[in-house]
Amino acid sequence: MSDTLPTETMPSFSGILHCFVAFDWGEEVDLGKARQLVPAQVHNLPRKSRTPASIAYQSPPLRFDLKPSTLVLPVLGPIQVETDLMLFDFGAVSVRLQLPFHLVATELARLAGALSDPSIFVQAARAASESTYNQLLPAIDHPHWIDLSEEYFVFQIFPDAETPTPAQLLQRYPGWLAGLVRLESAPLSDSEIAEALRCQLGYSPQDLIVTDWTAAVAFDHDCGEILETLAFANLQLLEFRHIDNRLDERLKTAYGLIQQLAQTNRPVWQRHARSLRDLGALKVEVNLMFEKASNALTLVGDPYVARVYHQVASRFHLDEWGQNIRRSIAVLESIYQVVSNQAGSYRTEMLEIAVVLLIVIEILLAVFAH
Template sequence: MVAFFAFDLGYEISLEGVQALIASTPLQPISRKKRTPTYLQYSNPPQVLILGEIGPLETRTGQITATLFDFGAVSIGYRWPLEETPMSKMPVLSQHLHSLDLEAHAKLQAESLIEKLSSAITRPHLAPLIEDYYIFVLDRIQPSLSSHELLEQYRASIAQVLRFEDQPLSTTQREEALQEQVSYYEDDLAIMDWNAALIYDRDYSDTISVLELLNIELLEARYIDARLDRVIDDYEGLVKRRPLLPIPLRTPYQSVINNLAELRIESALLSERVDNSLKLIGDLYLARVHTAAGRRFYLQDWQTSISRKLDIIEDLYRLLTDRVNTAQGQALELVVILLILIEIILAVVREWH
């Protein structure tokens, strides 16, 4: 069983700097076990830190890891190996996992990391947003079942596991929880819901890595969206207020205009870097996992919201810039008129004398 908690630690993380400060290893490249082309890899492989152990879930002790991404995010991971757990007991186990106070523990880990790695982080700051995601892995079932047989026999239990429920779900809720499924061979299956996934596969590590990255993508999308919201709220009132006096050559809007331009560029760059962090192109297994899980995370809706708010930021920037340019042009015209008027007055005075 796996639990991931995603945090934003700052604007950028120097992965080379992380290696110099603390023992870490690059996340292994995506394998080719399902014929994934070699060029579908991390653009800059994240660094993985082993943070220690956590108390047992069932009978086995778990491991805590931190996966650091160069665009400023970290994924705190908790992994427990499962014994031969009957599917009938999985719903109870999933509720137990969900009831643990892992979020508070993960936040302490993130705070410790930002303190230890502050020199490798540009503009270090732990954002208040957190995204969690849980993955249940079945690498073997006795007797062996095909993915079709697994769903046929344990459909209700799997839906309960994905929704952390102790009672069987209604047919509608069950089918919604099981909606996004991806399979490659007859004996593997990945089912992705909005807060949890179930993987039935002996070769599951790459699928887990893709889902971990998707959880990071969702966090960064929410982070960008919230930041844009705050700026729009702060500055829309300024746009509605018109200055009582003409804007001087040194405009009071200049810092606002600079902030808007900087925010627009930073948000667009962060969104682009997150989107390009893992190259998954074409109708391949991991690309299908990424697409299916992205639908459950409503990533496209978040990206649409970000694009719309970036357009609003662009409009605010243009409006303030146009207002400043117009007002300063009028001020310059007034200065020219005053200079001409003064010149005329001086000429008249000289003529009078």
């Protein structure tokens, strides 16, 4: 089995390189108000016969067309990039940059290797969407563009009669395919090739999708719902990372609060009332963020698009991220409960002492009155 493409039979491929860059702009977005501020389309998931109506966005995001920009990339050189933005009600955005290509297979491999540093795409996505962010500030609850992003590349290759079929590529050139999804132009070991190509699906003999952690290859002319599903999984990964970071920061503060309570006899509400309120507010806020990010796209049953999502979700370890967040939320709730219980106990003790004092005062007044 050959992992390289002989020069005399080297095929060329046409397609689009999609780069999805996810950002978080704030806690929540009023999409209705956002449409009044900046023209946008209410966007529903693209649908083909293989995608049932049950698979849909719970709250359809807004789609904004952004101004094209020009990037200078290895292999492609200066190229105009079509850009659009999807804004979700839980404050997350997915910017898509689309780069058409017509390249020989080895050139496509070189391009993939150059994408291992995505900084140029992150900067371009941020620059393209910054004006929209500033215009939408009145519609964003607690706007804050965090310094965190997630990037994902998809090589959409258009099948035609002149290029090998997906089955032929898997059989003859697995190393080349593995290099695309690993963003690696150098040769890979047999075990690494097998791991890179482990997650693959095909709806027909003419199409194929291979997903990995950093990139995917999709042999398909029309796969809008697949592309959006991959972009949404990338967006979820960003949100889960953001939520996990926030929980880690606040849990450190909460642990310190528990230690302080163990070392003092002062009333809890005098020293920790604000911390207690913050813990309660954060618990509600994080639960809401997590539920919205988890359930924004309904993917139930075993349709093809749902299987694609679960395939890439396994690559992103979204289940593990979710479990870690749930554990952190549970710990946060237990800390909140401990602090709240101690505050309640102290208040009860103070009330009992006050009642006893009132009884004593009443008895003394009765005695001296006679």
